[in-house]
């Protein structure tokens with residue numbers, strides 16, 4: 001694929017032909033400049049593929065950066081709030097990075113592919129911030145999004161499907177581990193990572209091998225034992241909320257796109273205290289975050305379960321029924337598997353503590369007629385959804 | 399008194415010495431570490447050829463501010479008025495223009511221009527005075543001001559509003575941000591006069607008369623004339639006097655001690671490491687070095703925020719002035735200029751167009767075909783600097799860009815020759831008097847004086863790199879993001895030249911912060 005083909009508004013990923021074949025709806029949208037499916041069949045069938053069989057998603061549009069050179073580790077360690085020096089080769093970690101003021105620029109995963117060779121996957125375009133952060137470090141940063149064909153294979157049967165497709169060594173692969181292996185004869189890197197809170201893998205190959213990788217997986221379906229379905233962004237949105245993953249730029253405004261005071265968010269304000277480490281070398285925003293950690297927390301992005309069966313779409317939140325406004329719902333979904341209404345919400349803290357009561361004012365339609373109702377909401381600390389097989393090695397084959 | 403701190407100052411430039419003397423006088427234990435084998439930085443006398451000495455990078459200076467003189471009990475020699483000098487702007491025809499502090503003559507000036515000059519100097523000196531609260535304090539922060547910042551702003555407002563008359567204030571606000579070219583064209587007819595004043599506005603900067611901010615740079619320079627001061631050639635005396643002031647206040651000065659690392663623990667300075675690996679511990683470290691060296695090399699990028707590092711590394715610090723020293727058999731013969739006049743400052747900047755054209759190539763990485771020159775003969779007032787009857791000639795030559803496209807190694811001779819030819823255009827036969835010479839390009843100045851980019855002011859003085867944004871916002875009040883680390887050199891407000899204000903203001907800031915327990 002040419003990087004600058006101006007005849008196309010959205011670029012096609014190496015899996016495009018296959019996606020198009022699977023798509024009943026041809027319902028496409030843009031993701032980081034790539035044409036990507038929103039829904040291919042129905043959200044319901046795609047959702048249940050993730051939760052009860054096996055789903056495949058084209059991950060190619062995710063921003064990817066290859067980071068190499070003598071200072072690669074030191075550079076990444078100055079970039080993110082976690083201690084990257086503790087990330088062993090063939091391991092993956094989740095990370096966020098901040099600006100000088102300690103406000104989150106983006107989140108992503110760092111893959112320690114081989115000793116000293118890292119890949120950073122990010123939600124948004126990061127090359128400018130990475131280059132800017134590299135001043136004084138002996139590193140090479142290469143955006144290689146278009147050089148990697150990536151698939152996310154998730155769901156209870158993902159292990160069995162991939163093993164049946166001919167990938168060896170999966171039974172030893174631990175969560176957040178990486179193996180460089182083969183699918184049939186095709187070289188592929190597999191990581192046990194994902195966005196669904198369940199068992200799942202991500203496959204990383206070269207664009208020229210894209211069809212081969214895809215076909216190896218779907219041949220398993222043709223043999224009739226496993227159902228495998230391609231999913232689009234709409235389903236991803238549901239399952240990532242269930243799994244409690246945040247989406248920079250959707251759940252909160254990213255630091256480098258924020259103009260108005262207080263519209264950006266620190267890791268603390270996103271509930272990410274657990275990945276902010278002060279006992280590591282300096283990282284951008286550390287001074288600001290140390291200061292912030294000593295002040296009462298002003299607000300937080302929290303997980304809420306709303307009572308009843310109405311989804312609190314973009315709802316305002318109050319400290320009581322008809323009370324004072326204390327926040328907004330940033331993302332929401334009905335969870336078929338939990339049979340609950342879930343939300344990620346930005347709420348004000350009072351004296352460093354969350355409000356005692358949270359109520360959502362929900363507007364909803366019945367046959368195009370608007371109604372309003374109040375729903376009490378409950379704070380949830382752990383992910384809404386997670387399954388023990390996610391962290392078991394080997395995962396119990398289903 | 400507050401608890402006695404162990405303070406290390408990196409660099410014995412005049413600002414480092416002044417800062418050290420203030421801190422030691424306040425009872426702190428102060429050590430100054432200087433990389434070179436001489437103290438003084440830009441004002442250290444320099445033997446550039448056997449038997450011939452030049453005053454240093456700076457050959458002329460305004461006397462230090464009286465406040466510094468009295469605070470540090472500096473003796474009379476640095477105050478000496480005997481060597482105050484005027485400016486003579488040379489003309490090829492021999493009709494040279496003489497500029498005193500408040501009057502001008504020669505150069506076929508009309509009486510209107512002569513009157514206009516006196517009025518202009520008076521007006522602009524008043525502007526410089528109005529800025530005094532800003533010059534003599536840490537620049538106020540605009541967000542989270544402390545009481546001192548509020549007082550500074552209030553005083554500044556008061557001085558601008560009531561120190562200047564209403565018309566003056568309006569004029570000050572009108573010209574403050576524009577260029578000297580437009581202002582001088584409004585006021586004067588004589589091209590020579592405009593050229594000479596414009597040269598003062600741009601000297602040391604990567605700027606020509608049409609560059610925005612040149613009114614501000616001119617006013618900042620004129621601050622040296624406030625408190626009844628006049629330009630002097632007694633630079634070496636300033637260096638000696640400061641050494642005496644510092645040592646008698648109890649400062650321990652060590653030369654040949656190049657600091658290679660600022661040591662930190664838990665984001666707090668703990669000391670420094672020298673290039674010979676010796677470690678010296680300190681509660682407070684004050685850097686007289688430029689901002690890029692201090693942050694990027696001595697602290698190191700790994701201990702700083704990414705955007706901070708980016709802004710420091712993108713600050714404009716490339717010098718555009720070269721220094722030339724000549725050892726001469728005898729004084730040159732300038733057309734229609736008597737030997738007595740050579741003790742003044744000679745300028746080759748015949749008109750504003752000449753300066754603008756000298757500047758143009760430097761925008762593209764080339765030096766001036768016909769450079770703007772500031773020439774002094776330090777040996778006239780100070781015969782000891784050269785063998786009997788022979789002389790040192792010191793030249794500041796603009797424009798000579800740090801990042802010369804062709805590389806300085808290949809172009810040293812060509813540039814030197816251009817300077818010699820330019821001088822010879824006003825002093826026929828000059829070349830035959832040269833016994834020896836040296837050229838210090840900004841690249842040489844960088845390596846010999848430890849100034850990144852070799853800039854006169856350790857960094858360009860433009861609006862975006864001045865006051866509360868000098869060297870960059872976030873570290874403009876002498877303290878830095880690193881607790882216990884301060885800046886005290888020309889890179890800090892209000893900038894370079896021999897004025898000692900960064901050193902003095904930094905000391906005030908450190909004393910205030912140690913007193914309040916903030917360090």
Ligand SMILES: Cc1cc2nc3c(=O)[nH]c(=O)nc-3n(C[C@H](O)[C@H](O)[C@H](O)COP(=O)(O)OP(=O)(O)OC[C@H]3O[C@@H](n4cnc5c(N)ncnc54)[C@H](O)[C@@H]3O)c2cc1C
Nearest residue numbers: 409411412413433439440456457458657887888894895896
């Ligand atoms: C070509 C040229 C001509 C000039 N002419 C004039 C003039 O005529 N009049 C005038 O007023 N100004 C002039 N200036 C400007 C003037 O020289 C400077 O603005 C002034 O010297 C700045 O003083 P300072 O004390 O801040 O720093 P400096 O004088 O630069 O002193 C800094 C000192 O710190 C030392 N240092 C730096 N890093 C380290 C380290 N890591 N370890 C130990 N020591 C270190 C350096 O060796 C140096 O001695 C000129 C400048 C140039 C470049």
